Amino acid sequence: MDTAPDLSRRRWLKGGLTSQHHVQPLPWALDWPAFTAQCTRCGDCIQACPEQIIVVADGGFPAIDFSKGECTFCTDCVSACGEPLFYSTEQAPWQQVAAFSHACLAHQGVHCRSCEDSCEPRAIRFRPRLGGVSVPELEQDACTGCGGCVAACPVSAISIVKEGGAA
Structure with missing residues (x-):
């Protein structure tokens, strides 16, 4: 099955x-x-x-x-949980990070920083760009994969993927 x-x-x-x-x-x-x-x-x-x-x-x-x-x-x-379904909580909870799709409002030229505001570990940053709207950049080492940015995104442009994966 x-x-x-x-x-x-x-x-x-x-x-x-x-x-x-x-x-x-x-x-x-x-x-x-x-x-x-x-x-x-x-x-x-x-x-x-x-x-x-x-x-x-x-x-x-x-x-x-x-x-x-x-x-x-x-x-x-x-x-x-009463079953042996989990690894030790002494190690990292998972190997996943946030990923942004091109549906992101910033990629469409709209100022939006909802993901940055909701990212407690401050893994999402927006760097100024000449002649355009800043787009989100992820510092993978700081991202915990907690998903806080996913719920905050007004257009569902963020997903959580295995490290090294793509949205």
Whole structure:
């Protein structure tokens, strides 16, 4: 049985592609096949999340929906889980960063700095450009992949991707 996220025509016809656009695995979670093989789908992690950003995703498995807000890396989801589904919280929660698409308002010539304002680690900066609107630049070493910028973007031009990936 395949438990990976369903990107099939069935899901598209049900309108699922847009509603699940910003869904990501939980921080410190094992890789998807190992996670889904052991997760009981009890919902304890969903109830434990103080930010209320953990949702029921494909197959009934929990995932983070960054369109609802950012992950504060509080570890409550890890602590609430009774299964061995997570790596040690002593290591980085994941290897992912923000990525900007060309739908970004700044790329369209519109002054917008919503992502910069919402970025607590200050990984997003706008450098002045002669003759044009400043566009966002990401300092990857400072980006935690928390997703705070995703919910703040008025045109959904930001996604969280594996480090080195593209939007």
